[in-house]
Amino acid sequence: MTRPALLSLDEALPQLLAHAKPLSGVQRVSTFEADGRVLAQDVTAGLQVPPQDNSSMDGYAVRASDCLQAGALLRVTQRIPAGTQGAPLGVGEAARIFTGAPIPEGADAVVMQEDCEPMEPSYVKVLKPTPAGQWIRRSGEDVTLGSKVLLTGDRLTPASLGLAASIGMAQLHVAARPRVALFSTGDELVMPGDVAPQDMAAGSIYNSNRFFLRAMLQRLGCKVTDLGIVPDQREATVQALRDAAAGHDLVLTSGGVSVGEEDHIKPAVQALGTLNLWQLAIKPGKPFAYGQVNRADPTAGVCHFMGLPGNPVSSFVTFLLLVRPFVLALQGLKNTDITRTAQTANFDWLRADKRREFLRVKRNAQGGLDLFANQSSGVLTSAVWGDGVVDNPAGQTIAKGDTVQFISFAEWLS
Incomplete structure (x- = not known):
């Protein structure tokens, strides 16, 4: 037969x-517990991230028009740490500001503290000309109000959980x-x-x-x-x-x-x-x-x-x-494909097989791939020693120096 x-x-x-x-079936789980789960409902932003223009540096919030030339002397009128809202900034004034603090009304640039020289009793000298928009993170540059930040069918990662938390999502709907x-x-x-x-x-x-x-x-x-x-x-x-x-x-x-x-x-x-x-x-x-x-x-x-x-x-x-x-x-994952990368074989494989082979290999210090000596299907040591496989087409031999397709265990098992 x-x-x-x-x-x-x-x-x-x-x-x-x-x-x-x-x-x-859909489960509602704590965002803390959702790592690796597949999202069952789009996550839509109910606010901007960041919610307001804020400083990306420790320094001074200024009006760029006051700092067209190096050496501008400004009066420091307030101090704005992160989590507080400053008062409007007047002409010729500067506000001591810290990373993440909201930009006060009237200011349109930040000078980092390394480019400033504090002057007694309450002044600061700006040592370089300052363009408008310098060192300001704009409202919504990460997430805009109403945008879909995570989509149904996405597999959640630690970064995904942080993004969901940044728009206030304490819980997420995930596939059973x-x-x-x-x-x-x-x-x-x-x-x-x-x-x-x-x-x-x-x-x-x-x-x-x-x-x-x-x-x-x-x-x-x-x-x-x-x-x-x-x-x-x-x-x-x-x-x-x-x-x-x-x-x-x-x-x-x-x-x-x-x-x-x-x-x-x-x-x-x-x-x-x-x-x-x-x-x-x-x-x-x-x-x-x-x-x-x-x-x-x-x-x-x-x-x-x-x-x-x-x-x-x-x-x-x-x-x-x-x-x-x-x-x-x-679980509804949209894309189950795994990434293959081109790598250099540092070995010979001269026994072409009629079947497609998955050879256990390990990346070496030179950036190439070494082959485990015993490729028997009973030798589990090969999967522990190796950090991936070469996806070798049926009937294909490999000579040292050839480019082969590599699949990483780290990605496969993540």
Whole structure:
């Protein structure tokens, strides 16, 4: 029997995202707690920022017409710290002013204190000619009244939260967190802490995938339910999927998505719903599955399913390539693309593969990329040592000095 051709990532990702309709439900959260959440309602400014013209320097507020020549002598009539409003400024007068303080009526420039010489008893000499508008931050130069400063579908960053706070937003409307059920399959899996290393049975391994998958889901704003390890049994897998689908938006599994006799995920999903994608032309990460599990209550709709390979690097990479954009799209994020930058390879890669490869690399002091020696899908050390991957097209070799496309883990995992 001829197997179907592997699906390319460029074919699979649009098909996958077509199923990622934004979840219903909006939460109102404290702006302090909104970092990383996706905005569900535009944020519109109810004031100008800054609200008034203010000084960008410590110095003296003056009339520029009084300071056309160096050496102008002005009488200091008031002192204006930040948070206070000064009196109107008359001809031949100056006001001692501090950064952030409102510009008094009549003044149209600020002279920084380094360009002034205080004179007794209450005068100041301006040492340089002063143009109108100097060192003044204009009202609304940051935010204008009525403008939309943050848009629905934006993923909030620390800077976003500061901007929202600057216009008085103590709370923000954000998309509901996706509810994700996570479990692993495999009789060989053991949880750290349950068995000491010296007591491990032959063939057993610690379940590392569960730890990084849970952490990455939480970084993406998901509410995660960890359902542990499911035995390699058809009935147990079906029951785990049925139970998980009842109260979650997505079921994410690792392991059991290949075609072996002990790989029960594929037939279990098909028994409860549909399987839409299978086998991708990427390395690592070929055995990836997407589908939908029907809920017991037909009015409750379906639950998404995503199955990742069991090898840790395969699971790690396919999560970043496919699960990450999917769960962000569930939250209404407008753009789930990741930035690729051109970098110089400081290595040779002479074994072109039929599949698109994601090679673990690290930036070096010379500004190039070094390659981790062992690119096996089971070597999780490569993802810890490296700070990103080279996105290498199928059939492509790399020679030292070639320009390659680099994806940073820091951006991917932010």
